[in-house]
Amino acid sequence: MLDVRETSRPRRADLDTVSRACGTLLASLPRADQRRKGELYVRGLLTSPGRKTMRNLATSTDDPAAAQSLHHFISCSTWDWTVVRASLARHLDRLLSPRAWVVRSMLVPKTGRHSVGVERRYVPALGETVNSQQSYGLWLASETAAAPVNWQLSIGKGWLQDNRTRTRATVPEDEDGTTGDGAAVQAVLKAAAWGIEPRPVVMDARYSALPPLVEAFTAAGLPFLLRVSGGCTLLAAGAGQGENRVSAASAEHLLGLARAQRRPVEWIDPASPGARRTSLVAPLQVYWPSTPDARPSGPYAGSATGSTRTAALGLPLTLLGKWQTYERGVRQVWLTNMTGAGYGPLLRLSRLTRRVEADFSYISLDVGMQDFEGRSYPGWHRHVTLASVAHALRMLGTRRR
Structure with a gap:
């Protein structure tokens, strides 16, 4: 098997594979135009260079209005990201035969305070307080490959108590605040309900309760x-x-x-x-x-x-x-x-x-896992879901080659 550092963006011969995979993983999207935009978004994550802004993702299409269309598809659409994640988890559980579910924290520093869940938090690993957004990913991992299949955003109750901020970020009413260790637990328990075979949960919990x-x-x-x-x-x-x-x-x-x-x-x-x-x-x-x-x-x-x-x-x-x-x-x-x-x-x-650390560094970052520029709760969840699909396709393509 090739080292993950040898990954490259899809060749033209790989694009048919991307289409077939998206046809399977995005089959739950109710409308044909949503499935088409989902595939375009994943292709953009796989092929566009640099930071995965809507403008850059739109360069993979010939449509001058693609940036606005993709923004609406991610932030304002109605498709259920949970069903896509469950489909991805079942698909990878069959292909990877994972040995563990690895839980990994993802911290994204932010300059402003308007993106969903952003607040100043002390980061023990850095020894400093960072204005940031934090989430926890659940990864299916074997010795040769790993891929994220579920995400839980850490949102403090204080952040949710600001009604104006909550409304602007379109946070659903049933989200009552899940921080730190609770977010890690929820990422695991939600995936456990998807019918995939339970595996040992492996996690660096040195800074957790x-x-x-x-x-x-x-x-x-x-x-x-x-x-x-x-x-x-x-x-x-x-x-x-x-x-x-x-x-x-x-x-x-x-x-x-x-x-x-x-x-x-x-x-x-x-x-x-x-x-x-x-x-x-x-x-x-x-x-x-x-x-x-x-x-x-x-x-x-x-x-x-x-x-x-x-x-x-x-x-x-x-x-x-x-x-x-x-x-x-x-x-x-x-x-x-x-x-x-x-x-x-x-x-x-x-x-x-x-x-997991290796695949996050060489695959997830390259497909824009941390690049979401929007501020909304649904937009963040849909972006990391499709970035997880792109990660899986890049990883599986590398294994085949």
């Missing part, structure tokens, strides 16, 4: 693998002075006690096809306090002990530490409810975040 994620995914019966900070507090048996003692301690401290159990695991770097790497890994059983002991079903679930002690401790989890061979301190900390999975498969699942 863990309780909403753990409790929501547990209640939904979904396996999860979350990257957490070393300071995350968990319960562990034998972490104190005696083997029978149960105490709360930071994840980093607990993994320090498990250093002697480290074992080397080889993995292929999804971001550099063919590159083999080795990491030291150690698992440790821990417990999530104050959460009902509800385990996911399926091949990743651990065996139930039925002990009163386990039930009293809370939800049994596996804490996974990853070290580089030349470092003393733990490099990454992961938390999972897949207690029956080996640490080798868990490590390889965690590496799929690198596949």
